[in-house]
Amino acid sequence: MVFPEKALTRLLAAAAAVLAAAAITSTAVAAPPSTPVYDSKGRIIQTPFAPAQVAARLTEQRAIRLFLADDKVADWLSRYPRKNRRVSATYESNPQRCTAGTAGGCWNLRVDWDPAGEIASGRVDDRAARITEAWTGAQVAWKMARGGKGAFGGAKINSTSVWLGFCIVFLLGLAEYRRPLSWRNLDLLMLLSFSVSLWFFNHGNVFASVPLAYPPLAYLAARCLWIGCTGRAVRGRVVWPYWVLLAAAVFLAGFRIGLNIEDSNVIDVGYAGVIGAQRIAAGQSPYGHFPVEKSLKACGAADAEGEIRDRIQTNGRCESANPQGDTYGPVAYESYLPGYWIRGWSGKWDDLPAVHFTSIAFDLACLLGLALVGLRFGGPLLAGALPFAWAAYPFTQYVSSSNTNDALPAAFLIWGFWLVTSAWARGIFVALSSWTKFATLVVAPMWLTYPELKWRPRRLLAYAGGFALATVAAFSILLLEPSPLHAAHVFYDRTIKNQIDRESPFSLWDWRQYHARGIPNLHVVQYVLEGLLVLGAIAFAFVPRRKSPLQLAALTAALLIGFELVLTHWFYLYIPWFFPFVAFAFLAPSGRADPQPEPAG
Incomplete structure (x- = not known):
């Protein structure tokens, strides 16, 4: 059957009219935006x-x-005198700027007391x-202190089943079964005991989580100091x-990659x-050129707090x-160049595939480097144990799932240790x-004089x-x-001074601010420990006069842990900085202590 040309034209026009009407209708019934909608150049294309x-x-x-009657608020405010305390409340009628699930408006509360400033804040549902x-x-002031699973690493790695699964595999693979009450097993348990502190952190209890991180740090530092000074390998x-x-390790590596890609942030x-x-x-x-908000033109929607992060930059x-x-x-930025060149960046804080690429690449670099370290200094068994330890340890996956740069300094030191x-x-x-991160500077003097304290100008100049x-x-x-020169000054201001x-x-060191x-107020204790750390970094360049790879690894771990012990801002993501060297110190067998000789010079 053949349609006349005019009839076909009318039919197509009618169909187009129907589609246009449907589009207009769907637009009309679509939910209106609650915030301004911008295009990529910051121009408003739809008003709220x-x-x-x-x-x-x-x-x-x-x-x-x-x-003020809330138990949590009342308990905290009991630590402050009532005199000079100021309480204010402001009403917010827009429920989209209130806590999720609020049907009507809400009240924003804050309590101030000088000299601490704002000491409590919250919201009250007006209707309920x-x-x-x-x-x-x-x-x-710190949203990350409020708890909630998934803020770091996503929901999966913070789930009880996945986290305990990593812990169980770690213990099953490395434990000393014939001697349950051995140093080896205690060492492994102390490495996993950071999980207790993390549990309190995930539940928003910073004043419990922070103190609980120091016993395992102190234990690991003491154990590594003992091994480093005596040169005795752990029995087992x-x-x-x-x-x-x-x-x-290969299976776990695949699982880790999948976890990073499918469920991480x-x-x-x-x-x-x-x-x-x-x-x-x-x-x-x-340095000095990162995207900021300030008064720059907005090009995105506001979040639940009314903050607009997306801005047209200079x-x-x-x-x-x-x-x-x-x-x-x-180096923390240069290391992301391959990922940026391969995967690009949209300019937004979106899925950021270049970051996932870099996180996975350096995670695998740590695994491969540890296998080579183990093969060189302990034979096939250590070549299997070290990468397995990295792959099964939950805090290394915590870094990978958070997609931070904290595997980078560890990776560089691992490969330096191999060579x-x-x-x-x-x-x-x-x-x-x-x-990458300045912590490693603390081991630089000791690595300079390795393997023994002798005047060898060629070796010192080469290092x-x-x-x-x-x-x-x-x-x-x-x-x-x-x-x-100005760029160097900006670098100093933005990094070291900051x-x-x-x-x-x-x-523990900065709680005086409250x-x-x-x-x-433990600032004086922090200053004393910082002085001891500096003395230790210098002393271990000279003693022991001759160091085996085991001693170098153990003392490297001890110094890095010491650095973390005195940090004003410490977090679980820093554990992988020292973990490879703690693992080497705890797992390396005796009898493979001496390095290959260096050329005389």
């Missing part, structure tokens, strides 16, 4: 629907009484007359053959890596803000690790030359700026 103002049912005084949020102490032997451990640390890589690729130093791009991301060493008999390699890899070469290469990005001046509730009764 302004909901009708809902009058408050509670009075300000009633909302305040409800908030109940508290929906109550934050005290560290939770007021892994019961499984090396091929079983290697097969398990990227926190600000990992996001900073790809921002820095983009800046370098664009011919700019990262480079003309719409980017999600990360103003404090340029606080790491240059430890080369002074050039030691210098290069210590520098790369140090200019210094390797360190200098890697340093120049790392800091060459400052030459991208018009004034390298870290020195940093305040944090995630250590001025609360019963919360100790």
Whole structure:
């Protein structure tokens, strides 16, 4: 059957009209936006629907009484005198700016007391007359102190089944079955005992989680000091053959990759890596050029708190803000360049495939490096045990699932340890690790004098030359700026000075900021421990005069743990900095202590 041309034209026109009408209708019934909608250039393309103002049912005084009567709030406020305490409440009629699930408006509460400042905050549901949020102490300023599974690493790694699964596999693979009450088993349990502290952190109890992190840190430091000073390996032997451990490590590596891809998140640390890589690729130093909010033109929607992160930056791009991301060493950004070149970056804090790529790559680099270290210094059994330990240890997966840069310094040191008999390699890899996160600088003097304290100018110059070469290469990005001297000053302000001046509730040393009764001021203790750490870093360059690989690994772990013990801001993501060397110290067999000799010089 053949349609006349005019009839066919009319039929198509009618169909187009029907489709257009359907599109208009669907647009008309679609839910209006609650915040402005912007295009990629920051232009408003749709204005928000302004909901009708809902009058408050509670009075300000009633909302305040409800908030102050909360057990958690009352307990914290009991640490402060009533004199000079100020309580305020403001009504918010838009439920989208209240706690999720709020039907009507809400009251925003805050309590201030000088000199501590804001000491409590929260929200009260106006219709239900109940508290929906109550934050005290560290939770007021630090959202990460409020708890909640999945904020770091996603839901899976923080689930009880997955976390305990890693712990059980770790113990089953490395435990000493013939001697249950052995040092080996206690060492393994202490490595896993950080999980108790993490549990309290996930439940928002910082004042319990922080103190619980110090006993395992102190124990591991003491054990590594003992092994490093005596040179005695831990008694015991892994019961499984090396091929079983290697097969398990390969299986776990695949599981870890899947966990990273399917159920992980990227926190600000990992996001900073790809921002820095983009800046370098664009011919700019990262320092002082990270995306900020300030008063820049918005190009995205507001979050639940009313904050708009997406802003048009000075480079003309719409980017999600990360103003404090340029606080790491240059290698922390240069390491993300391959991932950026391969996977790119949209400018937004989205899935960030380049960050996932880098996290997985360095996780695998640690696994491979540990296998080579084990093969060189302990034979096939240690070559299976070390990568298995990394793959099964839950805190290394915690880093991978959080997609941070904390596997980078460990990876560089692992590969430097594999090539430890080369002074050039030691210098290069210590520098790369140090200019990622500055903690590794604490082991630089000891790695300089390895394996023995003798005047060998060629060896010392080779180490210094390797360190200098890697340093120049790392800091060459400052030459991208018009004034390298100014760029160096900005680097210092954004990194070293920023870290020195940093305040944090995630250590025992900075709790004085709360001025609360019963919360100790331990700054003097921190200063003493910092002095001891510096003395230790210098002393271990000279004693023991001759060090085996076992002693070097143990003392490296001890110094890195010591560095973490005195940090003002400590977190579980830092555990993998020292874990490879603790694992070597605890698992290395005796009888393979001496390194291959270096050329005389």
